[in-house]
Amino acid sequence: MKPLSALPCDGVRGLIFDVDDTVTRDGRLERVAFDAMWSLADAGLVLVAVTGRPLGWADVIARQWPVALAVGENGAGWSWVDARHHFHVDYFEAPTERERSDALKQRALERVRAEMPHVQPARDIVARRCDLALDVGEEVSLAPGEIAQIVALIEAEGCRAPVSSVHCHIVPGPWDKASGAARAIEEVLGDFDDERWIFVGDSGNDADAFARFRRSVGVANVRAHLPRLPAPPAYITPSDRGRGFAELAQHLLGALRGVGRSDA
Numbered sequence: 081m082k083p084l085s086a087l088p089c090d091g092v093r094g095l096i097f098d099v100d101d102t103v104t105r106d107g108r109l110e111r112v113a114f115d116a117m118w119s120l121a122d123a124g125l126v127l128v129a130v131t132g133r134p135l136g137w138a139d140v141i142a143r144q145w146p147v148a149l150a151v152g153e154n155g156a157g158w159s160w161v162d163a164r165h166h167f168h169v170d171y172f173e174a175p176t177e178r179e180r181s182d183a184l185k186q187r188a189l190e191r192v193r194a195e196m197p198h199v200q201p202a203r204d205i206v207a208r209r210c211d212l213a214l215d216v217g218e219e220v221s222l223a224p225g226e227i228a229q230i231v232a233l234i235e236a237e238g239c240r241a242p243v244s245s246v247h248c249h250i251v252p253g254p255w256d257k258a259s260g261a262a263r264a265i266e267e268v269l270g271d272f273d274d275e276r277w278i279f280v281g282d283s284g285n286d287a288d289a290f291a292r293f294r295r296s297v298g299v300a301n302v303r304a305h306l307p308r309l310p311a312p313p314a315y316i317t318p319s320d321r322g323r324g325f326a327e328l329a330q331h332l333l334g335a336l337r338g339v340g341r342s343d344a
């Protein structure tokens with residue numbers, strides 16, 4: 081991983097960012113990160129939130145944060161508000177595919193409940209529409225071996241099981257953060273080119289995006305997740321979580337202003 085100061089910013093259209101432990105700390109949005117979002121948006125950069133959190137939360141992010149769109153449930157769907165202030169939602173899968181996926185994810189959940197009854201669904205499950213999530217690090221702290229066992233059970237039922245800093249997801253369809261963000265941006269903004277976007281995240285459910293984007297950035301706390309990442313981010317910030325996000329914003333804004341790059 082190269083230092084943030086080596087990140088080239090030429091031709092960048094916008095920033096795709098993870099939420100948990102990338103702009104939040106202990107579950108709260110950090111002031112310094114929210115300020116940085118507004119500075120980026122004011123400078124004309126397009127912001128896209130892409131989170132493992134529920135689509136019900138993506139609705140709120142799309143309506144209230146300075147973002148062009150918000151992708152939820154690791155790419156399963158997205159929400160946006162258009163120039164006429166009309167609110168929209170769309171999904172990675174067609175309605176008939178979503179019915180099949182609903183049955184698949186329920187079966188995987190029942191398998192985990194039967195074999196590991198102490199594992200509980202995440203508290204945000206009521207706002208989910210496409211995936212399910214199990215709490216592995218939010219209100220509990222499961223051992224790596226237990227998390228690996230959950231992943232194996234979910235995969236045995238034909239679903240994927242990306243793990244973030246807080247949850248293990250039951251993903252019944254073919255979406256991931258990178259493909260969901262790409263499709264969402266193409267639909268909402270009219271086109272998508274990997275080369276014109278920076279991605280920033282922190283953990284296992286960002287792995288596909290770290291692998292896809294040439295300009296992928298990890299906030300410093302990504303170091304704790306490196307043993308489980310198939311590909312590390314290309315660049316890393318000096319500081320963790322929202323502070324690292326703010327350093328990235330400062331670097332990007334400095335480059336845009338043509339006053340040199342941050343010496344971070």
Ligand SMILES: [Mg+2]
Nearest residue numbers: 098100101282
């Ligand atoms: Mg995260």
